[in-house]
Amino acid sequence: MDFSPGHLDLLLSRLFHDLISPVGAARNGLELLKEFGADEVGTDAMDLAADSTEQATARLTFFRMAFGGAGSSAGHGFSEADRIARGYLASRRIEWTFSGTAGSPTPQTGTVKVLLGAVAVMADAMPRLGAISAAVREGAVILAAEGEGAVIEPTVLSALSGQREASDERTVLAATVNANVRRFGLNLAVDAASPPTISIIYSESS
Template sequence: MPKNPNLTLEGPDLAALLCSRVCHDVISPVGAINNGLELLDEGASDSDALDLIRTSALNAAVRLKFARLAFGASGSVGASIDTGEAEKAAKDFASAEKKTEVTWNGPRAIVAKNRVKLLLNLFLVAYGGIPRGGSIDVTLENPEYDARFIITIKGRMMRVPAKFVEIAEGTLEEPVDAHTIQPYYTVLLAEECGMDLRHVVSEDKIVFIAEARPT
């Protein structure tokens, strides 16, 4: 059982809140597709409307593919995932908004599903730490065994998402909702994978680390 006192959600509540998170992520680009179609109906420039539709459709597709790996089953229970898929999902996710550059270092490997999900969810936490854009450097060390994931962010107005810290430290006082479910899920995955989470803040960067607990 998880030791963190904040990790108390039952399965149905966890699933419902994760579904809300996914819907929140895709409703904006899907709504923009609808706006583009309305512009066509109103006789607006075909090229402008089609550009909006294409961009929004790509954004929605990228977000859904990312969510499938980060939140979904992605295969049977106990399945493994190629870290190359995670790399593509992360880079496509960032490139869709064109404000953050992602670099990825480390061996490509077939890794336990929950570890890859942890990696992608920690990536989301880190991504949220540079709301004005910047750079994210992802490094995988020994991902198949005593894994260590290091995600470094740089950018304007850097910050460590406050709710992530509260949940990780077990000090969150309010109930988990659709806005806090993603950092909650990150901490839960770390517990399930037997990995510790920490972060280091310096003047020019923030480093998020997930590493296997010593046995």
Template structure:
């Protein structure tokens, strides 16, 4: 099927498996290309620079960028990758670790209140993808609070984001529901679209609501009725 094909009776946009794989790979490359490029720049400085101050700067740049690239790859391995067999169970503790390494910085704080437990792979993949979606609701930074309700197959997730000018990005709700702007999918919008695919595979529904005069956004992933 092409990106303009629809499942009869659902109105959902579908993707050829090769197109989906290519777009997700493009997203992963986008996430790691910046720190990898910074490592290359640092190595070039070390090769050409004799000043000890600049060499120290280059070492710091390489160290920081390598840690960032590693954190992003570890996150993407679980959020987008196989990370075990189709029936694998994943640890929420591992999800917290990779999520913290990916999203936490000087502007964004991650508050993880979900208890450690083993959950079906698609539930954990969905949670990590929703962390990415939640981060887009606070473009100027803030806090993302992740919590879980229930246990095992009945576990549901709540992600609350707070920050200045918090907002739900345009089209994200449609993308999560499998509907695309202009009936097309590209690398710029593949992540929330992919999150919706994972939600349906996990038999969960995702809702996003604005609260407290637009300064707080709440994302729920609930078990489908």
């Protein structure tokens, strides 16, 4: 999968943007401890630093699998995807459920990578708090989002379907998901843009 320098710039800019908030909050908590000491600020600053560090770790783990090299190798199963998505969405205050995974064999290489990338697109489609669910059904994963105002914007939808290239930090995630779908020989369909529903078709393997 070849990305143009502009595509890579947009992708990295977007990922770094998502990390700034929790890393900055952790730094603020540590600076309070350094300036006033634990006795003055109590446990609030320590809790802030710990919670923000946990959020940053969850997002880094998610980005590494969804958009880095970690998700490109074989052997990644749905239990791993469940854990990683849960941590990432919790850091964004979005609920997550994943059903139908019990007894499901390891999916085709790249499926978990594409699944997590689609989760990121779904999360962006929710301007307010809500919930994202996933269900495994006969060689497919069905993603659905519920929340006030949840919708995949037309430009993002076009990038997700491969009809346009990435043009900003919102469309770059969708364009990257599309590139990975083609790279791993999967199929992806947006069943509804509002409320968002995405199907990822893969081949099961033992």
